[in-house]
Amino acid sequence: DSGVTQTPKHLITATGQRVTLRCSPRSGDLSVYWYQQSLDQGLQFLIQYYNGEERAKGNILERFSAQQFPDLHSELNLSSLELGDSALYFCASSRTPGGGYTFGSGTRLTVV
Amino acid sequence: GESVGLHLPTLSVQEGDNSIINCAYSNSASDYFIWYKQESGKGPQFIIDIRSNMDKRQGQRVTVLLNKTVKHLSLQIAATQPGDSAVYFCAENLVQGAQKLVFGQGTRLTINP
Secondary structure (H helix, E strand, O other): OOOOEEEOOEEEEOOOOOEEEEEEOOOOOOEEEEEEEOOOOOEEEEEEEEOOEEEEEOOOOOOEEEEEOOOOOEEEEEOOOOHHHOEEEEEEEEOOOOOOOEEOOOEEEEEO | OOOEEOOOOEEEEEOOOOEEEEEEEOOOOOOEEEEEEEOOOOOOEEEEEEEOOOOEEEOOOEEEEEEOOOOEEEEEEOOOOHHHOEEEEEEEEEEEOEEEEEEOOOEEEEEEO
């Protein structure tokens, strides 16, 4: 157990729908990062939060949004889902921005 | 653009042999590098890191080498074991305003018995 908790582990939904992925960072970590990993691909950076504020954005689609709450957990919202959004979504946390990341076990999203 | 690439997408080695996984990075402003191991169905797991002011760092059975002149990073795994079979990613801490880790595509390491 890495200390980073992601729920749900698996999610199957239809095109056009909206889902919310949740991440609880490791205790004491203030930064949360979201990554997308398509089949046999690398990890694509989506967005970073630090202590509730957005710090960096990567190749995140406009249909996707995220936030970090006062208790530091984070949610990634994916809307108007398309087949191509099927992927593993990982959350990672670190004590400081740019420090070593600890990853959760991911949420596998399947859009049918 | 931002990219961290790997020379070989797959690597097969015999159990007990040493393995070397290579990585080229593109951003000279990166100051911190990490190797991650990802087993099937799991999240990436930290293996070893190195700061840009170092050229070598050793861990347990792993060594990371950094050559800033040619922007090259490598991971050496000694006496490979079946449990070393996984995909290995290098990542660089990109410092352009906010900091973020940029990952390469990964190398799949297979250990043959």
